[in-house]
Amino acid sequence: MSTQPQSTSDLVVGMLLFPGLTLLDLAGPYEVFSRLPKARVHLVAARFDPILSEKGVLITPDTSFDDAPTFDILFVPGGTGQLQVMEDDRFLSFLREKSQAAGLITSVCTGSLILGAAGLLRGYRATTHWRYLDLLGLLGAQPIPERVVIDRNRITGAGVSAGIDFALVVAFVLFGETTAQAIQLAIEYDPAPSFHSGSPKSADSSLVNRISTATGELYEKRRRQIERIIALSREPTRQS
Protein backbone atom coordinates (compact mmCIF):
# COMPACT_ATOMS: atom_id res chain seq x y z
CA MET A 1 0.00 0.00 0.00
CA SER A 2 2.08 2.90 -1.26
CA THR A 3 1.21 6.41 -0.19
CA GLN A 4 3.66 7.82 -2.69
CA PRO A 5 2.34 7.41 -6.21
CA GLN A 6 5.34 6.44 -8.29
CA SER A 7 6.07 7.65 -11.78
CA THR A 8 6.74 4.76 -14.13
CA SER A 9 9.99 6.41 -15.18
CA ASP A 10 11.48 6.60 -11.69
CA LEU A 11 13.97 4.03 -10.52
CA VAL A 12 12.69 3.12 -7.08
CA VAL A 13 15.33 1.85 -4.66
CA GLY A 14 14.54 0.42 -1.24
CA MET A 15 17.43 0.22 1.23
CA LEU A 16 16.40 -1.57 4.41
CA LEU A 17 17.59 -0.23 7.74
CA PHE A 18 17.91 -2.04 11.06
CA PRO A 19 19.66 -1.31 14.37
CA GLY A 20 23.28 -2.44 14.20
CA LEU A 21 23.74 -2.11 10.45
CA THR A 22 27.26 -1.28 9.25
CA LEU A 23 27.26 2.32 8.01
CA LEU A 24 29.59 1.72 5.06
CA ASP A 25 27.51 -1.30 3.89
CA LEU A 26 24.75 1.25 3.37
CA ALA A 27 26.71 4.35 2.35
CA GLY A 28 28.78 2.80 -0.46
CA PRO A 29 25.74 1.55 -2.42
CA TYR A 30 23.74 4.64 -1.40
CA GLU A 31 26.26 6.96 -3.00
CA VAL A 32 26.02 5.00 -6.26
CA PHE A 33 22.25 4.31 -6.27
CA SER A 34 21.40 7.95 -5.53
CA ARG A 35 23.33 8.94 -8.67
CA LEU A 36 21.47 6.52 -10.98
CA PRO A 37 19.19 8.15 -13.58
CA LYS A 38 15.86 9.19 -12.02
CA ALA A 39 16.67 7.32 -8.82
CA ARG A 40 14.37 7.72 -5.85
CA VAL A 41 16.09 6.07 -2.88
CA HIS A 42 14.01 5.06 0.14
CA LEU A 43 15.55 4.30 3.53
CA VAL A 44 13.05 1.79 4.82
CA ALA A 45 12.36 0.53 8.33
CA ALA A 46 9.40 -0.83 10.27
CA ARG A 47 8.88 2.58 11.88
CA PHE A 48 10.24 6.10 11.44
CA ASP A 49 12.28 6.04 14.68
CA PRO A 50 15.98 6.88 14.21
CA ILE A 51 18.15 3.79 13.96
CA LEU A 52 21.51 3.35 15.65
CA SER A 53 24.15 1.83 13.39
CA GLU A 54 26.67 -0.78 14.58
CA LYS A 55 29.30 1.75 15.61
CA GLY A 56 26.90 4.44 16.76
CA VAL A 57 25.65 6.69 13.94
CA LEU A 58 21.97 7.61 14.27
CA ILE A 59 20.13 7.51 10.90
CA THR A 60 16.47 8.35 10.35
CA PRO A 61 14.39 6.21 7.95
CA ASP A 62 12.21 8.09 5.45
CA THR A 63 9.82 5.26 4.56
CA SER A 64 8.01 2.81 6.82
CA PHE A 65 7.12 -0.78 5.96
CA ASP A 66 3.48 0.29 5.63
CA ASP A 67 4.31 3.05 3.14
CA ALA A 68 6.87 1.20 1.04
CA PRO A 69 6.26 1.14 -2.72
CA THR A 70 7.36 -1.58 -5.15
CA PHE A 71 11.13 -1.49 -5.57
CA ASP A 72 13.22 -1.79 -8.69
CA ILE A 73 16.17 -2.48 -6.39
CA LEU A 74 15.63 -4.05 -2.99
CA PHE A 75 18.78 -3.85 -0.86
CA VAL A 76 19.81 -5.23 2.54
CA PRO A 77 23.04 -4.15 4.28
CA GLY A 78 24.87 -6.22 6.90
CA GLY A 79 26.21 -5.59 10.38
CA THR A 80 26.07 -7.18 13.82
CA GLY A 81 22.38 -6.26 14.01
CA GLN A 82 21.83 -8.98 11.41
CA LEU A 83 21.53 -11.40 14.33
CA GLN A 84 18.35 -9.73 15.57
CA VAL A 85 16.91 -9.31 12.07
CA MET A 86 17.33 -13.05 11.36
CA GLU A 87 14.60 -13.72 13.95
CA ASP A 88 12.47 -10.66 13.26
CA ASP A 89 9.37 -12.10 11.59
CA ARG A 90 8.05 -8.70 10.57
CA PHE A 91 11.31 -7.76 8.84
CA LEU A 92 11.60 -11.13 7.07
CA SER A 93 7.94 -11.08 6.02
CA PHE A 94 8.37 -7.58 4.61
CA LEU A 95 11.46 -8.72 2.73
CA ARG A 96 9.68 -11.77 1.30
CA GLU A 97 6.63 -9.76 0.34
CA LYS A 98 8.64 -6.99 -1.35
CA SER A 99 10.87 -9.48 -3.14
CA GLN A 100 7.88 -10.76 -5.10
CA ALA A 101 7.67 -7.70 -7.34
CA ALA A 102 11.20 -6.35 -6.89
CA GLY A 103 13.39 -6.01 -9.96
CA LEU A 104 16.69 -6.83 -8.26
CA ILE A 105 17.06 -8.46 -4.85
CA THR A 106 20.41 -7.46 -3.43
CA SER A 107 22.64 -7.36 -0.36
CA VAL A 108 26.12 -6.58 0.87
CA CYS A 109 28.15 -8.26 3.61
CA THR A 110 26.08 -10.19 6.17
CA GLY A 111 22.96 -8.72 4.60
CA SER A 112 23.21 -11.83 2.44
CA LEU A 113 22.56 -13.98 5.52
CA ILE A 114 19.35 -12.00 6.04
CA LEU A 115 18.28 -12.63 2.44
CA GLY A 116 19.08 -16.28 3.12
CA ALA A 117 16.99 -16.35 6.30
CA ALA A 118 14.06 -14.99 4.28
CA GLY A 119 14.53 -17.95 1.94
CA LEU A 120 15.52 -15.68 -0.94
CA LEU A 121 18.86 -17.29 -1.79
CA ARG A 122 17.81 -20.96 -1.93
CA GLY A 123 19.41 -22.35 -5.06
CA TYR A 124 21.25 -19.12 -5.84
CA ARG A 125 24.95 -18.41 -6.11
CA ALA A 126 25.80 -15.65 -3.63
CA THR A 127 28.52 -13.99 -1.60
CA THR A 128 28.91 -12.28 1.79
CA HIS A 129 31.74 -11.14 4.10
CA TRP A 130 34.64 -13.61 3.72
CA ARG A 131 34.49 -14.64 7.38
CA TYR A 132 30.89 -15.88 7.10
CA LEU A 133 30.87 -17.15 3.52
CA ASP A 134 30.33 -20.83 4.32
CA LEU A 135 27.23 -20.00 6.37
CA LEU A 136 25.44 -19.14 3.13
CA GLY A 137 25.57 -22.85 2.32
CA LEU A 138 23.48 -23.67 5.41
CA LEU A 139 20.81 -21.34 4.03
CA GLY A 140 20.60 -23.20 0.74
CA ALA A 141 22.76 -20.83 -1.29
CA GLN A 142 25.92 -21.70 -3.15
CA PRO A 143 28.69 -19.62 -1.54
CA ILE A 144 30.99 -18.00 -4.12
CA PRO A 145 34.23 -16.33 -2.93
CA GLU A 146 33.93 -13.37 -5.30
CA ARG A 147 33.56 -9.64 -4.67
CA VAL A 148 30.23 -9.40 -6.50
CA VAL A 149 28.03 -12.33 -7.53
CA ILE A 150 25.14 -12.14 -10.01
CA ASP A 151 22.65 -14.99 -10.30
CA ARG A 152 19.45 -14.16 -12.19
CA ASN A 153 17.96 -11.17 -10.29
CA ARG A 154 20.03 -11.67 -7.15
CA ILE A 155 23.16 -9.54 -6.88
CA THR A 156 25.24 -9.88 -3.72
CA GLY A 157 28.43 -8.18 -2.56
CA ALA A 158 31.21 -9.31 -0.22
CA GLY A 159 32.19 -7.53 3.04
CA VAL A 160 31.54 -3.87 3.92
CA SER A 161 33.61 -1.91 1.35
CA ALA A 162 32.56 -4.33 -1.43
CA GLY A 163 29.33 -2.34 -1.54
CA ILE A 164 30.92 0.17 -3.90
CA ASP A 165 32.01 -2.48 -6.42
CA PHE A 166 28.64 -4.18 -5.99
CA ALA A 167 26.61 -1.04 -6.65
CA LEU A 168 28.65 -0.11 -9.72
CA VAL A 169 27.86 -3.59 -11.08
CA VAL A 170 24.17 -2.91 -10.44
CA ALA A 171 24.58 0.42 -12.30
CA PHE A 172 26.15 -1.45 -15.19
CA VAL A 173 23.46 -4.16 -15.26
CA LEU A 174 20.63 -1.62 -15.29
CA PHE A 175 22.06 1.25 -17.32
CA GLY A 176 25.19 0.00 -19.07
CA GLU A 177 28.84 0.87 -19.14
CA THR A 178 28.75 4.65 -19.59
CA THR A 179 26.47 5.29 -16.63
CA ALA A 180 28.53 3.02 -14.36
CA GLN A 181 31.75 4.71 -15.49
CA ALA A 182 30.33 8.21 -15.05
CA ILE A 183 29.31 7.45 -11.46
CA GLN A 184 32.71 5.87 -10.81
CA LEU A 185 34.39 9.09 -11.98
CA ALA A 186 31.98 11.29 -10.03
CA ILE A 187 32.81 9.50 -6.76
CA GLU A 188 36.47 9.25 -7.81
CA TYR A 189 36.53 5.51 -7.28
CA ASP A 190 40.12 4.89 -8.26
CA PRO A 191 41.07 2.77 -5.28
CA ALA A 192 44.69 2.73 -4.16
CA PRO A 193 45.01 0.80 -0.91
CA SER A 194 48.45 1.09 0.66
CA PHE A 195 48.49 -2.62 1.49
CA HIS A 196 47.21 -5.80 -0.10
CA SER A 197 45.44 -7.22 2.89
CA GLY A 198 41.80 -6.70 2.01
CA SER A 199 40.98 -10.34 1.39
CA PRO A 200 41.95 -13.65 3.03
CA LYS A 201 43.57 -14.54 -0.32
CA SER A 202 45.97 -11.59 -0.23
CA ALA A 203 46.41 -10.87 3.47
CA ASP A 204 49.15 -12.39 5.58
CA SER A 205 47.91 -15.71 6.97
CA SER A 206 48.75 -14.72 10.55
CA LEU A 207 46.49 -11.69 10.13
CA VAL A 208 43.70 -13.85 8.70
CA ASN A 209 44.04 -16.15 11.70
CA ARG A 210 43.99 -13.21 14.10
CA ILE A 211 40.78 -11.77 12.63
CA SER A 212 39.22 -15.23 12.42
CA THR A 213 39.95 -15.83 16.09
CA ALA A 214 38.70 -12.40 17.12
CA THR A 215 35.43 -13.03 15.28
CA GLY A 216 35.18 -16.67 16.37
CA GLU A 217 32.46 -16.08 18.93
CA LEU A 218 30.36 -14.01 16.50
CA TYR A 219 30.85 -16.67 13.83
CA GLU A 220 29.60 -19.39 16.17
CA LYS A 221 26.65 -17.25 17.24
CA ARG A 222 25.69 -16.75 13.61
CA ARG A 223 26.15 -20.43 12.78
CA ARG A 224 24.13 -21.71 15.73
CA GLN A 225 21.36 -19.23 15.01
CA ILE A 226 21.10 -20.34 11.38
CA GLU A 227 20.95 -24.00 12.46
CA ARG A 228 18.22 -23.14 14.94
CA ILE A 229 16.22 -21.22 12.31
CA ILE A 230 16.52 -24.10 9.86
CA ALA A 231 15.48 -26.66 12.48
CA LEU A 232 12.43 -24.55 13.36
CA SER A 233 11.41 -24.15 9.73
CA ARG A 234 11.47 -27.95 9.37
CA GLU A 235 9.07 -28.58 12.26
CA PRO A 236 5.82 -29.89 10.77
CA THR A 237 3.81 -27.37 12.81
CA ARG A 238 5.71 -24.43 11.28
CA GLN A 239 5.75 -24.89 7.59
CA SER A 240 7.51 -22.08 5.78
Add this chain to the structure above:
Amino acid sequence: MSTQPQSTSDLVVGMLLFPGLTLLDLAGPYEVFSRLPKARVHLVAARFDPILSEKGVLITPDTSFDDAPTFDILFVPGGTGQLQVMEDDRFLSFLREKSQAAGLITSVCTGSLILGAAGLLRGYRATTHWRYLDLLGLLGAQPIPERVVIDRNRITGAGVSAGIDFALVVAFVLFGETTAQAIQLAIEYDPAPSFHSGSPKSADSSLVNRISTATGELYEKRRRQIERIIALSREPTRQS
Protein backbone atom coordinates in the same frame (compact mmCIF):
# COMPACT_ATOMS: atom_id res chain seq x y z
CA MET B 1 35.10 23.32 27.35
CA SER B 2 34.62 19.57 27.33
CA THR B 3 31.79 18.05 29.32
CA GLN B 4 33.12 14.57 28.64
CA PRO B 5 36.28 14.00 30.64
CA GLN B 6 38.57 12.11 28.33
CA SER B 7 40.82 9.27 29.28
CA THR B 8 44.37 9.89 28.16
CA SER B 9 44.43 6.50 26.48
CA ASP B 10 41.41 7.13 24.26
CA LEU B 11 41.85 8.13 20.65
CA VAL B 12 39.41 11.01 20.27
CA VAL B 13 38.11 11.56 16.75
CA GLY B 14 35.99 14.54 15.73
CA MET B 15 34.08 14.23 12.46
CA LEU B 16 32.36 17.48 11.55
CA LEU B 17 28.85 17.36 10.13
CA PHE B 18 27.04 19.97 8.06
CA PRO B 19 23.90 19.97 5.88
CA GLY B 20 24.72 18.77 2.38
CA LEU B 21 27.71 16.60 3.28
CA THR B 22 28.34 13.57 1.06
CA LEU B 23 27.45 10.45 3.03
CA LEU B 24 30.31 8.30 1.72
CA ASP B 25 32.87 11.06 2.49
CA LEU B 26 31.88 10.50 6.10
CA ALA B 27 31.11 6.77 6.13
CA GLY B 28 34.36 5.53 4.57
CA PRO B 29 36.62 7.17 7.16
CA TYR B 30 34.06 6.49 9.92
CA GLU B 31 34.18 2.76 9.31
CA VAL B 32 37.99 2.84 9.64
CA PHE B 33 38.29 5.36 12.50
CA SER B 34 35.70 3.55 14.60
CA ARG B 35 37.86 0.40 14.40
CA LEU B 36 41.06 2.11 15.59
CA PRO B 37 42.32 1.01 19.03
CA LYS B 38 40.37 2.77 21.83
CA ALA B 39 38.71 5.09 19.33
CA ARG B 40 35.94 7.37 20.53
CA VAL B 41 34.36 8.93 17.44
CA HIS B 42 32.31 12.13 17.82
CA LEU B 43 29.90 13.35 15.15
CA VAL B 44 30.13 17.06 15.75
CA ALA B 45 27.84 19.90 14.70
CA ALA B 46 26.87 23.34 15.98
CA ARG B 47 23.66 21.89 17.42
CA PHE B 48 22.15 18.44 17.98
CA ASP B 49 19.50 18.82 15.26
CA PRO B 50 19.53 16.02 12.66
CA ILE B 51 21.46 16.95 9.54
CA LEU B 52 20.34 16.21 6.00
CA SER B 53 23.13 14.87 3.79
CA GLU B 54 23.58 15.90 0.15
CA LYS B 55 21.41 13.12 -1.25
CA GLY B 56 18.94 13.01 1.62
CA VAL B 57 20.07 10.83 4.53
CA LEU B 58 19.22 12.29 7.93
CA ILE B 59 22.06 11.88 10.46
CA THR B 60 22.01 12.99 14.08
CA PRO B 61 25.14 14.57 15.62
CA ASP B 62 26.17 13.29 19.06
CA THR B 63 28.40 16.21 20.08
CA SER B 64 27.77 19.95 19.83
CA PHE B 65 30.42 22.61 19.24
CA ASP B 66 30.03 23.65 22.89
CA ASP B 67 30.66 20.13 24.17
CA ALA B 68 33.49 19.14 21.85
CA PRO B 69 36.68 17.83 23.47
CA THR B 70 40.21 18.11 22.09
CA PHE B 71 40.59 15.82 19.08
CA ASP B 72 43.43 13.52 18.14
CA ILE B 73 41.94 13.44 14.64
CA LEU B 74 39.90 16.38 13.35
CA PHE B 75 38.07 15.49 10.14
CA VAL B 76 35.97 17.43 7.62
CA PRO B 77 33.99 15.68 4.85
CA GLY B 78 32.94 17.36 1.60
CA GLY B 79 29.70 17.72 -0.33
CA THR B 80 27.67 20.47 -1.96
CA GLY B 81 26.93 21.90 1.50
CA GLN B 82 30.58 22.97 1.54
CA LEU B 83 29.41 26.18 -0.17
CA GLN B 84 27.41 27.24 2.88
CA VAL B 85 30.09 26.17 5.33
CA MET B 86 32.71 28.29 3.54
CA GLU B 87 30.85 31.39 4.75
CA ASP B 88 29.71 30.05 8.10
CA ASP B 89 31.83 32.01 10.59
CA ARG B 90 30.83 29.82 13.51
CA PHE B 91 31.85 26.64 11.72
CA LEU B 92 35.16 28.10 10.52
CA SER B 93 35.95 29.57 13.95
CA PHE B 94 35.25 26.21 15.57
CA LEU B 95 37.51 24.51 13.05
CA ARG B 96 40.32 27.02 13.62
CA GLU B 97 39.98 26.78 17.38
CA LYS B 98 39.95 22.98 17.44
CA SER B 99 42.84 22.77 14.99
CA GLN B 100 45.14 24.43 17.55
CA ALA B 101 45.36 21.35 19.77
CA ALA B 102 44.33 18.67 17.26
CA GLY B 103 46.77 15.87 16.51
CA LEU B 104 45.87 15.44 12.85
CA ILE B 105 43.86 17.93 10.76
CA THR B 106 42.20 16.04 7.95
CA SER B 107 39.63 16.14 5.18
CA VAL B 108 38.24 14.25 2.23
CA CYS B 109 36.88 15.57 -1.07
CA THR B 110 35.72 19.21 -0.97
CA GLY B 111 36.17 19.16 2.80
CA SER B 112 39.69 20.27 1.86
CA LEU B 113 38.25 23.54 0.50
CA ILE B 114 36.67 24.08 3.93
CA LEU B 115 40.01 23.50 5.66
CA GLY B 116 41.43 25.99 3.15
CA ALA B 117 38.75 28.59 3.91
CA ALA B 118 39.64 28.29 7.59
CA GLY B 119 43.23 29.11 6.58
CA LEU B 120 44.43 25.68 7.65
CA LEU B 121 46.09 24.65 4.39
CA ARG B 122 48.17 27.77 3.66
CA GLY B 123 51.60 26.51 2.66
CA TYR B 124 50.55 22.86 2.80
CA ARG B 125 50.47 20.24 0.07
CA ALA B 126 46.92 18.91 -0.17
CA THR B 127 44.36 17.16 -2.35
CA THR B 128 40.59 17.22 -2.94
CA HIS B 129 38.08 15.91 -5.52
CA TRP B 130 39.79 15.96 -8.95
CA ARG B 131 37.26 18.40 -10.40
CA TYR B 132 38.09 21.10 -7.84
CA LEU B 133 41.79 20.43 -7.28
CA ASP B 134 43.10 23.71 -8.71
CA LEU B 135 40.85 25.70 -6.37
CA LEU B 136 43.09 24.61 -3.48
CA GLY B 137 45.77 26.84 -4.99
CA LEU B 138 43.57 29.91 -4.55
CA LEU B 139 43.41 29.07 -0.84
CA GLY B 140 47.19 29.05 -0.49
CA ALA B 141 47.66 25.29 -0.62
CA GLN B 142 49.78 23.37 -3.10
CA PRO B 143 47.33 21.11 -5.01
CA ILE B 144 48.68 17.58 -5.44
CA PRO B 145 46.85 15.17 -7.77
CA GLU B 146 47.25 12.14 -5.50
CA ARG B 147 44.70 9.96 -3.71
CA VAL B 148 46.04 10.77 -0.24
CA VAL B 149 48.45 13.59 0.62
CA ILE B 150 50.37 13.90 3.89
CA ASP B 151 52.11 17.17 4.82
CA ARG B 152 53.17 17.44 8.45
CA ASN B 153 49.94 16.98 10.47
CA ARG B 154 47.62 17.62 7.54
CA ILE B 155 46.29 14.52 5.76
CA THR B 156 43.86 15.05 2.90
CA GLY B 157 42.04 12.63 0.62
CA ALA B 158 40.72 12.97 -2.95
CA GLY B 159 37.06 12.63 -3.96
CA VAL B 160 34.32 10.75 -2.06
CA SER B 161 35.45 7.09 -2.14
CA ALA B 162 39.08 8.14 -1.50
CA GLY B 163 38.04 8.42 2.15
CA ILE B 164 38.71 4.71 2.64
CA ASP B 165 42.29 4.90 1.32
CA PHE B 166 42.75 8.14 3.28
CA ALA B 167 41.59 6.68 6.58
CA LEU B 168 43.71 3.55 6.21
CA VAL B 169 46.73 5.85 5.74
CA VAL B 170 45.73 7.64 8.96
CA ALA B 171 45.51 4.22 10.66
CA PHE B 172 49.00 3.41 9.40
CA VAL B 173 50.45 6.78 10.48
CA LEU B 174 49.04 6.48 14.00
CA PHE B 175 49.25 2.74 14.68
CA GLY B 176 51.46 1.16 12.03
CA GLU B 177 51.11 -1.44 9.37
CA THR B 178 49.47 -4.29 11.25
CA THR B 179 46.58 -2.20 12.55
CA ALA B 180 45.93 -0.69 9.12
CA GLN B 181 46.06 -4.13 7.50
CA ALA B 182 43.77 -5.68 10.12
CA ILE B 183 41.13 -2.99 9.54
CA GLN B 184 41.50 -3.41 5.78
CA LEU B 185 40.80 -7.13 6.15
CA ALA B 186 37.91 -6.54 8.56
CA ILE B 187 36.14 -4.26 6.08
CA GLU B 188 37.23 -6.53 3.21
CA TYR B 189 38.81 -3.63 1.32
CA ASP B 190 40.03 -5.57 -1.67
CA PRO B 191 38.69 -3.22 -4.35
CA ALA B 192 37.85 -4.66 -7.75
CA PRO B 193 36.15 -2.01 -9.87
CA SER B 194 34.75 -3.38 -13.11
CA PHE B 195 36.04 -0.36 -15.03
CA HIS B 196 39.06 1.90 -14.89
CA SER B 197 37.27 5.19 -14.93
CA GLY B 198 37.66 6.40 -11.38
CA SER B 199 40.13 9.17 -12.11
CA PRO B 200 40.55 11.73 -14.91
CA LYS B 201 43.89 10.02 -15.66
CA SER B 202 42.29 6.65 -16.39
CA ALA B 203 38.78 7.54 -17.59
CA ASP B 204 37.89 8.09 -21.20
CA SER B 205 38.47 11.76 -22.07
CA SER B 206 34.94 12.18 -23.42
CA LEU B 207 33.61 11.05 -20.02
CA VAL B 208 35.92 13.47 -18.21
CA ASN B 209 34.64 16.26 -20.45
CA ARG B 210 31.05 15.26 -19.83
CA ILE B 211 31.42 15.31 -16.03
CA SER B 212 33.46 18.52 -16.20
CA THR B 213 30.70 20.19 -18.20
CA ALA B 214 27.96 18.86 -15.93
CA THR B 215 29.78 20.26 -12.89
CA GLY B 216 30.83 23.50 -14.65
CA GLU B 217 28.30 25.66 -12.86
CA LEU B 218 29.18 24.24 -9.44
CA TYR B 219 32.87 24.67 -10.21
CA GLU B 220 32.34 28.34 -11.09
CA LYS B 221 30.23 28.89 -7.99
CA ARG B 222 32.99 27.43 -5.84
CA ARG B 223 35.69 29.43 -7.61
CA ARG B 224 33.85 32.74 -7.38
CA GLN B 225 33.06 32.15 -3.73
CA ILE B 226 36.69 31.48 -2.89
CA GLU B 227 37.77 34.65 -4.71
CA ARG B 228 35.14 36.63 -2.79
CA ILE B 229 36.28 35.15 0.54
CA ILE B 230 39.90 35.98 -0.23
CA ALA B 231 39.04 39.54 -1.29
CA LEU B 232 37.08 40.05 1.93
CA SER B 233 39.90 38.70 4.08
CA ARG B 234 42.24 41.24 2.46
CA GLU B 235 40.08 44.24 3.32
CA PRO B 236 41.96 46.27 5.94
CA THR B 237 38.85 46.44 8.16
CA ARG B 238 38.57 42.66 8.28
CA GLN B 239 41.95 41.30 9.16
CA SER B 240 41.98 37.57 9.57
